[in-house]
Amino acid sequence: MSTLEEKRIVSESIVHLLVNGESHAVAIQPQWTLRYVLQEKLGLPGSKEFCGEGACGACTVIMDGRPVLSCMMLAIECSGKTIETIEGIAKADHPLIEAYIRHSCMQCGFCTPGFVVTAKALLDRNPDPTIEEIKEAMVGNLCRCGTYPAHIKAIQEAAAILRGGGGHGR
């Protein structure tokens, strides 16, 4: 048996993932990333692959309350973890979504979901971030179209709505 053939014999493990409040039991090969599993096995394509090596933030999901890069997480390590993706944030009608549309934060849109997820994680832990805090939180998300200034406005507006203290409301 050649080395390559040996590599083909991989055991799949059943991993329990809690994604957007729904539990999934998924047969997972050890080398699969969380991003791959979300897209290919759970039908959640919103976590995008841009750089594929942890440099751009397009695949960000929230795991146990923290933003993580799903292209850098092995799915097998995520057993029992609570995961929130862009699809969950959209389903919950988070004010970030409308604020992002209102401020036209997307151009080609490929990286946009990753920004929304990172921003959501920021607002979860800091309901009233300063511009500097927003920049610091978002600096790991790359946008080739350069939509950056719009994100700051949208995040501030969503934060104000969440605090009940202003913004455009819904």
Place this chain on the structure above:
Amino acid sequence: MAGEEKKKMLELLDNARADKYPLPEYTSIGRRQVRRTDGYEKATGAAKYTLDVQLPGMLYGRFLTSPYPHARIISMDTSEAEAYPGVRAVLRYDDPELPDGASLGGHELNSVPPLTDIAHFQGEEVGVFVTADSEETAEQALKTIRVEWEQRPFVLDVEEALEPDAPLSNPEYNPEGNLAPSDVYLEGHGDVEKGFAEADKIIEFTFTQGLNTWVGPERPCGVWRWNGEFAEVWVKQQRPHVAKRAISTWFGGIPMNKIDIHCLYQGASFGGWSQMAWNLGGTYCAAVVAKRTGRPVKWLFNRREDFYGGEMDAGVFYLKVGAKLDGTITAVEERGVVVNQAMPVFGIAKHFLENTRVPHVHGRTEAVWVNKGPNVPTRCEQNINCYSLNHVTNRVADALGLDPLDVALKNDGAEGHDVEWMNERKAELGFPVRDSLRECIERGKAAIGWDEKYHAPGAKRLPNGRMHGLGFTWTHEWDDSAGSSEVAMYVERNDGTVSVLGCRADGGQNAETAYCQIAADELGFRVEDVRFKHQDDFGFFTMTPDTSTNLTVNGFAVRNAARILKEKILEAAVSPRGATQLTSFPPAFPDRRSDELDIKDGVIFVKADPSISMTVADFVGPSGAQGPMTSPVGEPILAGKEGLDYPMRLTPPMFEHGWQVQRGTYLGVRVRFCRQAHFMEVEVDPETGEVDITKVVTVNDVGKVINWDGCEGQAYGGAYMGVGRGRTEEVVYDKRTGIMLNGNLLNYKIPTLMDIGEVETILVESGMGYGPYGSVGIGEDVATVLPALIGPAVHNAIGRWLEGFPATPDRVLQALGKA
């Protein structure tokens, strides 16, 4: 411009009679925060890209890439890959079904085979296409392929490539040398020697421009499915009409109406990938394999493979400028030796010709081929023209101790004529007579604080030890407003909403919302009730996001269609309804003429008495009908569960189409009147060479703003992209091996949120554009002009000129004599 030339211009472009159709009032056009039509999809991750396409039974295909910069396959053993578990097909370069040459779309000088046995750059797709049940399996199987290569000598540097004994970079295409005679482009007017003789000062300088690339967030990919004899194709390509035309020539010819093209949202590549000659190569191979396996096939590049090829501004540039002491430029002579320009070679002195009064200009572009990927217009081909105009303006100011703003204003003009001459042309053509450059400069100068902050080069050290610099650049708005566009428009039954049909690719400019605004305002509908359906092919190909001409061409087509459709609605409203085989019924508005009616917010009304009205929804009535057609009172009805009192309006389908064919600049002479001016403030660390960009002010005269968010997005987004290309982005090849060293996002640095301190975006509306309502395109502008701006800003900070770009720390230190 001579009499004959002017006559030709007027005849060709008919600008005097060009109907710019200002509306008496704008409802959604020019309004801020019109809800983006793609906003919800893109914010929620629901937007689908070609990369996301999943089809039952779909296979995944990957290509072998060359490990060498120049090599030929002598032999290849694919037996292990063919036997690899999960592999479904192995398509080799020597397969009888692969043609020697096929039109693969894109800008191509010569036909490019889908799968060749010769690589002309490291990383080129060659030899074999492996399809398997998963991308990962295809990838693993590729590693089992054994290739015997004949390595050929290679050359990476354009100037070395011009030397007599240089290795031939592509003997198949250029057997005589690395510069084909057809790859030299000359342009100009006047007599530069005369201009130099008239000058008080001659300035000569050279600069180099590194290779940058598009970095499309969605990697190149495509999908092919045969539905029986019908081809269904998904392309990541911003030009669906070019793709379909090319595909229709394949396999002995596929009738156009048997091909369905889908052009989903595009993880943008800014021209770039879409213009590569080979961009349908993967699609061709996928089609062959899909036929053999009976399964849909998706082909993909990996991230690194998207880095080969780039913007066509890379090269070495030699300039000689003559100027009077007051800053009047008398002559510009420029020679550029550029890298792998894979489209008809583009001029480098165009902005002096189109945008200045400089009477004597000569430009010579030499497009040399080396063993790197092909370079194509990547937001955009005007880039090197912007560098040239920028450097010349600022070098002249520096050499003569003048303010660069004054040098720009002094030399503003067109086709060798001054502003006065331009003003006459503006008036002749029916444009407002405004001084666009002066307006842009005044607005930008106030925003950046030019008068307070500008200083002599190298004269201001900040308390943090860094050197403060301020830079300025300018040029015209160069949208070509060229191309053809067709759209159709249909008022939906039941609710009277409008669908606009047109196949185009979306690059994120938000042009589609702007089309909806135009349709809504022209029809008298609410913008919320208009949707542009863009991703599917039903004919109606529109101008795509090339050359900043989305809106300036398609906007006309939408406007034309909307005007025709509105006429149709109003005419039908006063005509007898229900032209069935049996009878007809009185008009919705009896005893009226169509010109007595109008539409507002989707309601048709009598202008003299708006209380007489009917909603468009009621007017067009329900979709479909069954049963008897008249009620007891003679009113047409729909019998059935809606009840007998539901009136059938029986209007004909409210469907119309509009189109526009527009000549652009390069097919005639078009004087450009709108200008842009940009400003940059920097801090340069003289110890590390690091350039910190603290503020950018962009000022664009867009003629008329249709969608504010879209225009501003292109401006501040372009500022970020431009700053990246001017400061950090460069594709680096290893000189010894010819291998690309930084084909990834860790080592090829695109800008982050923190790469500019602040961007201020100013839009001027002079009404002097050739697009609808006097608009010009803005998509390419800022990202293309901004990279050059870092040169004068850094010069103002350190008092030395950079000789190479991007302005990486090593180049800044070199300018300071520290490296």
